[in-house]
Amino acid sequence: MxxxxxxxxxxxxxxxxxxxxxxxxISAGSFKTxxxxxxxxxxxxxxxxxxxxxxxxxxxxxxAFISCDDKRSNFTDPGSISGAILLLDINDSLRRIxxxxxxxxxxxxxxxxxxxxxxDGRKILFIINHRMQKPRQVVERxxxxxxxxxHLETIEDEKLMTSPNDLAATGERSFYVTNDxxxxxxxxxxxxxxxxxxxxxxxxxxxxxxxxxxADHIAYANGVQVDPDGQTVYVASVTGRKILVYKRKSDDSxxxxxxxxxxxxxxxxxxDENGDLLIGCHPQLLKFVAxxxxxxxxxxSQVIKINKIDFSVEEIFLHDGSIYSGSTVAAxxxxxxxxxxxxxxxxxxxHKD
Numbered sequence: 001m002x003x004x005x006x007x008x009x010x011x012x013x014x015x016x017x018x019x020x021x022x023x024x025x026i027s028a029g030s031f032k033t034x035x036x037x038x039x040x041x042x043x044x045x046x047x048x049x050x051x052x053x054x055x056x057x058x059x060x061x062x063x064a065f066i067s068c069d070d071k072r073s074n075f076t077d078p079g080s081i082s083g084a085i086l087l088l089d090i091n092d093s094l095r096r097i098x099x100x101x102x103x104x105x106x107x108x109x110x111x112x113x114x115x116x117x118x119x120d121g122r123k124i125l126f127i128i129n130h131r132m133q134k135p136r137q138v139v140e141r142x143x144x145x146x147x148x149x150x151h152l153e154t155i156e157d158e159k160l161m162t163s164p165n166d167l168a169a170t171g172e173r174s175f176y177v178t179n180d181x182x183x184x185x186x187x188x189x190x191x192x193x194x195x196x197x198x199x200x201x202x203x204x205x206x207x208x209x210x211x212x213x214x215a216d217h218i219a220y221a222n223g224v225q226v227d228p229d230g231q232t233v234y235v236a237s238v239t240g241r242k243i244l245v246y247k248r249k250s251d252d253s254x255x256x257x258x259x260x261x262x263x264x265x266x267x268x269x270x271x272d273e274n275g276d277l278l279i280g281c282h283p284q285l286l287k288f289v290a291x292x293x294x295x296x297x298x299x300x301s302q303v304i305k306i307n308k309i310d311f312s313v314e315e316i317f318l319h320d321g322s323i324y325s326g327s328t329v330a331a332x333x334x335x336x337x338x339x340x341x342x343x344x345x346x347x348x349x350x351h352k353d
Contacts, residue, residue, distance in 0.1 A: 032283055034300050038317045041351040044324070045095050049084045052340035052347045054166065054268055055331040056115040058123065062090040063144075064331065064338055065100075065125060067110040072295070072343060074109065079132040083109040085125070085149060090333050090349075102142065102151040107131045110140075112166030112223075112268065114175060124172050125149065128164045137161050137184075139177065139206070157211040160204050166268055168226045168233070170252075173208035176233060178221040194220065197239040205252045215246060215254040223268035223329075227308070228275060236266035236279065243269070243277065243306060260311045264302060268329035268340075277306040278330040280339060283318070291325050292343065301327035303339060303350070317350055324348055 049068040056065045069083035084101045101108060111128040118124065123144040131138060138156040142149050165180035182200040183189035193200060202216035203224065219240035226233050226248075233246040233254055242261045246254035265282035272278055281302040282288040291299035298321030305314045316337070317330075329340040339348040 034283065034318065034320045036319045037315075038319075038350060040353045042323070043349040043351065044346050045088070045097070045349065046346045047086060047097060048099065049081070049086065050345040051083075051343055052086075053111060053328050053342050054113050055270075055329050055338050055340045055347065056113050056125070057090070057270075057331045057333045057338065058115060058144075059273070059333065060117075062333060064088045064090055064333070065113060065115060065144075066340065066347065067113045067127065069109045069111070069130075072292075079107070082106065085110060085113070085127065090336065090338070100149045102149055104151060105129075105140065107133055108140075111164065112178075114167050114169040116169035116172060118172050122172070124152075124169065126167055126169050126175055128167060128177070129154075134158075137164050139164070139167065139175070141173070155206065157204075157206075160211040160213060163201075165221065166223045166236075168224045170226055170230065171208070173206075175206055176214070176224050176226065177204050177206065178202075178218075178224050178235065179204060180221055180238075194239065199237075199240065203233075203235060203254065207252065212253075214252060215244075215256070218244065222266065223279065225269040225271060225277070228271070234269050234277060236269055238265045238267065238282075239285070241265060243279070245311075258311065260306060260313070262304060262306070262313055264304065266304075267327070270329065270331045272305070272332040275308045277308065278316075278332055278337065279304050279306065280327040280329040282326065287321070288326050291321070295325075295343065298322050299325040301325060301339065301341070303327065303330040303337060 050070040052066045054067040066086040070081045073081045087098045087100045109130045114126045116124045125142045127140045135156040141152045162184040163179045163181040165178045167175045167177040169175045197219045199217045199219040201218045201221040204211045205214045220238035222238045223236035235244040245258035247257045265285045267280045270278045283300045283302045288299040290297040300321045303317040326341045331338040337350040
């Protein structure tokens with residue numbers, strides 16, 4: 001019996017490893033069948049800066065603010081290419097793109113953005129900035145004024161905002177912001193967190209004076225959005241493959257009320273004119289990882305819509321990635337959806353039939 005124990009232990013280890021690997025592959029969508037579809041016209045717009053990871057559309061004017069950062073170039077040569085906030089007037093048939101980044105922001109690598117309309121008509125843009133210098137993780141607050149983006153202040157908290165991904169403004173100086181990883185630096189802890197889908201990331205809230213943690217136990221917290229009523233907050237869990245629906249309490253903390261399982265890697269969340277959720281997704285997460293390393297490896301792009309009332313899920317757009325890889329955001333304007341990506345040097349406009 002004693003001699004058999006090592007063999008049994010080895011067999012148990014093999015079974016455990018097989019289970020973990022299989023579960024990871026299934027969770028990452030490796031066995032999904034990609035059947036491209038979209039009912040409408042697809043328009044592709046080239047950009048002067050790659051990586052249109054997030055897009056905010058001002059529904060009152062048709063102006064699209066596009067957050068871009070060339071992550072591949074900066075991974076190879078950190079800080080070699082500055083990021084940018086680009087502007088497109090969606091109503092402009094010539095599709096002219098303008099760089100509106102304030103000139104004093106030389107250490108600028110934007111990620112998630114959020115546009116807030118004040119009661120007196122001002123437009124405040126919040127931007128996550130992954131700087132090269134310390135503090136590395138900050139939020140830039142700017143105002144769109146007189147056809148220019150004016151920098152107002154830089155907000156940081158080195159203890160709580162360690163790996164910010166996306167944010168959702170609730171006032172002219174307040175916002176929710178996701179920390180997509182517990183382990184903020186590359187290494188074993190971060191790798192295990194991702195591949196074992198550990199639910200240890202969280203959401204912070206900034207009230208205009210200080211940060212506090214308001215929701216935790218999330219597997220890769222990514223996109224965040226606040227319902228127009230201000231009482232509901234949506235958070236995308238990438239490796240959890242679900243949208244978390246929270247009730248916003250009087251102290252701005254979040255209470256989980258629903259989980260919407262979508263079986264895909266959800267990224268940024270936008271709201272259409274009806275308040276339904278539009279989400280850019282990664283249906284095959286391991287292909288997205290491979291695409292990040294080499295652009296020749298295509299990563300499928302997907303846009304889903306979630307009904308805000310009954311949480312029913314509709315797949316609006318799906319492609320194998322040969323036209324456009326790694327979709328991260330789907331921003332609605334009238335009969336169009338703007339789709340962005342982490343790495344592409346362009347974005348899409350989907351013209352719905």
